[in-house]
Amino acid sequence: KEKVEITKAQRALMKVIVDAYNRHKIPQDVAKKLLQDQYSAEENFLLLTEMATSQVQVLVEFTKNIPGFLSLNHEDQIALLKGSAVEAMFLRSAQVFSQKMPNGHTEVLEERIRKSGISEEFMTPMFNFYKSIGELHMIEEEQALLTAITILTPDRPFVKDQQAVERLQEPMLEVLRKLCVLQHPQEPQYFARLLGRLTELRTLNHYHAEMLTSWRMNDHKFTPLLCEIWDVQ
Ligand SMILES: O=C(NC1CCCCC1)[C@H](C1CCCCC1)n1c(-c2ccc(CO)cc2)nc2ccccc21
Numbered sequence: 001k002e003k004v005e006i007t008k009a010q011r012a013l014m015k016v017i018v019d020a021y022n023r024h025k026i027p028q029d030v031a032k033k034l035l036q037d038q039y040s041a042e043e044n045f046l047l048l049t050e051m052a053t054s055q056v057q058v059l060v061e062f063t064k065n066i067p068g069f070l071s072l073n074h075e076d077q078i079a080l081l082k083g084s085a086v087e088a089m090f091l092r093s094a095q096v097f098s099q100k101m102p103n104g105h106t107e108v109l110e111e112r113i114r115k116s117g118i119s120e121e122f123m124t125p126m127f128n129f130y131k132s133i134g135e136l137h138m139i140e141e142e143q144a145l146l147t148a149i150t151i152l153t154p155d156r157p158f159v160k161d162q163q164a165v166e167r168l169q170e171p172m173l174e175v176l177r178k179l180c181v182l183q184h185p186q187e188p189q190y191f192a193r194l195l196g197r198l199t200e201l202r203t204l205n206h207y208h209a210e211m212l213t214s215w216r217m218n219d220h221k222f223t224p225l226l227c228e229i230w231d232v233q
Contacts, residue, residue, distance in 0.1 A: 004181045006178050006182070013175060014144075017141075019065075020062050020065030022140070023061075024058040024059070024062040030047065030051045031096050031109055033047065034047075034113070034116075035105055035112070038115070039112075039116075042217050045117055045215050045217060048116075049226055053223045053225050056089075056226070059081070059084075059088050062148075063077075066151065066168065068167075069151075076159050076165065079157065079160075080151055080156055081229070082228075083153065084151045084156065085229045086208045086230065087201045087205060088147060091133070094129060095138075095143055098130060098133055110127065117216040118215060119215075122211045126207075128200075129197070133197060136194060136197070142176065142179060142180070146194060149176065152172065154166045154169060177191045180194060209231065
């Protein structure tokens with residue numbers, strides 16, 4: 001039986017990531033807003049672009065706190081942010097969807113999202129992902145590390161020095177692996193399940209642009225930041 005122990009250095013790394021994650025957590029109010037009222041497709045689209053714009057800003061601040069990130073080649077820093085922004089948004093959306101809510105609220109939230117303006121064909125893959133994230137009951141350390149690991153994916157398009165990114169991602173993966181063994185001793189495959197979610201997350205990337213352009217309304221307007229990061233308009 002492997003004796004797993006998180007070293008002092010690993011605990012310090014985890015603290016830096018979790019503190020940054022908590023400092024830069026996007027306000028949960030999108031769920032509250034959606035539970036309050038039924039909005040039109042136009043209002044929902046505007047809500048999405050506002051929430052996503054502030055989430056990108058929050059993501060940049062979080063990323064700057066990842067040890068070593070600012071020492072990467074500057075073009076690579078941009079390539080990593082651009083390559084992970086949509087995945088980070090869906091990961092955050094999944095965490096918002098899976099957060100503890102009073103009885104029946106999750107069902108109302110799901111209904112509001114189903115009727116928000118997104119076309120039907122994307123509902124199954126999106127909610128399958130949200131529910132598979134919810135089933136993991138991740139603690140915030142796992143959520144924060146998973147977000148950092150997603151950003152530090154070496155094989156994003158246009159990344160030149162992939163080894164430098166791997167050198168930052170590997171210690172995060174090792175801390176997460178140990179954390180999973182300590183948190184879920186009865187589930188030795190839990191870490192593998194967590195990484196499997198990142199593979200599922202990548203598939204949502206492919207749907208994303210179409211989800212936006214097929215939103216049931218005319219004239220989809222995006223903020224300049226989203227045009228940059230989402231390759232739309
Ligand atoms: O605002 C949102 N997500 C934000 C994003 C930034 C980080 C916090 C969450 C949107 C809603 C906007 C208004 C219409 C209903 C969806 N949303 C989505 C979502 C996100 C993107 C797409 C298309 O690419 C489709 C759906 N999944 C959610 C799950 C739970 C709660 C909101 C959720």
